[in-house]
Amino acid sequence: MQRQINRIPVTERDLREWVRDLCKIYHWRFRFTWTSIHSPKGTLDLLLTNREQKRVIFAELKSEKGKMTPEQQETFDDLKACGAEVYLWRPGDIEGIAEILRI
Numbered sequence: 001m002q003r004q005i006n007r008i009p010v011t012e013r014d015l016r017e018w019v020r021d022l023c024k025i026y027h028w029r030f031r032f033t034w035t036s037i038h039s040p041k042g043t044l045d046l047l048l049t050n051r052e053q054k055r056v057i058f059a060e061l062k063s064e065k066g067k068m069t070p071e072q073q074e075t076f077d078d079l080k081a082c083g084a085e086v087y088l089w090r091p092g093d094i095e096g097i098a099e100i101l102r103i
Contacts, residue, residue, distance in 0.1 A: 010091035012061045016045070018094055019061070023048060026101040028057075042071030044079075044086070053103070058086045066090070 016032065023030040031047040033039045048057040058079050060072055068076060068088065079086040089097055 009063065012045075012063055012066065015061050015063075015089065015091050015094070019046065019059070019089070019097060022098055022101050026050070027052060028101055042069065042075040044072060044075055048101075055085060057100070058084055060088050062088060062090055064090050064092060 020030050020032075022028075027050060029049045031049075033043050033045055044058045044060045046057070046059040046061065048059065049055070058076075060068055060076060062068065076086055076088065087097075087100070
């Protein structure tokens with residue numbers, strides 16, 4: 001008989017801490033919009049910069065089922081249309097996130 005293991009959902013906060021740890025490992029500066037009260041509507045969660053790589057990343061963090069607000073989607077689409085490196089990251093993406101930051 002196969003035993004089923006209950007999986008604990010990974011929160012956006014957990015994901016943020018994983019990304020913060022990866023940024024430390026791969027020498028990225030990590031900036032997080034800690035509350036939307038102090039930011040314009042649609043501001044994405046993270047701004048990551050790496051001088052050595054000459055890269056800037058904008059990222060929105062969501063749970064596996066979380067959805068961006070219309071304002072976040074508009075910002076995401078605007079940044080992408082302007083050629084920015086922009087991502088929507090979920091807990092299931094952690095290996096891909098590590099690869100993106102390692103490059």
